Amino acid sequence: MDKALETMIANMPEKTGKSLEEWKQLLKKKAFAKHGEAMKFLKEEHKVTHGFANTIVQLSKEKNEEPEDLVANQYQGKEDLLPIYKKLLSVVTTFGDDVTVTPKKTSVSIIRKRQFALIKPATKTRIDLGLKFNDKPTTERLENSGPFGTMCTHRVRLSDVGQVDAELEAWLKEAYEQAE
DSSP: HHHHHHHHHHHHHHSSSSSSHHHHHHHHHHOOOSSSHHHHHHHHOOOOHHHHHHHHHHHHOOOOOOOOHHHHHHHTTGGGGGHHHHHHHHHHTTSSSTTTEESSSSSSEEESEEEEEEEEEEESEEEEEOOOOOSOOOSSEEOOOOGGGGGGEEEEESGGGGGOOOHHHHHHHHHHHHHH
């Protein structure tokens, strides 16, 4: 969870009169079908600001899945890609104690002080590895970020565990070092 969101959640009781858990319980009882209905309810009935209302509604929709469940769901039907994923993790976790692996719904962020890599099963036969560099030219293998947009500066397409080679490991290490 990023620092801004953590701060917002911590300030929620003071700013809105209820904790996130209390808001979640209230919205659960109301069972709104649409995001906008829940937003309107929070803003009009409880005088919650737009930013807090949006955050409350978003977080109340999330299933509180365990990180392992998130990864398992990402690779459902794509089990052949798991060795690549596991190899990437085994590489990045050797860089230092400051590496955080954060599974999300569709990808796994690899963070130091900021995200430096993103692992996403893109298709049934390919993982897209996003990397974030300060200033690095693209190559045939180290493409522009493509679908990652600004989350990453580059992308490497991986379809075989053997592609997690010395060159790729060096790129991961470089991205890690730049993320301090």
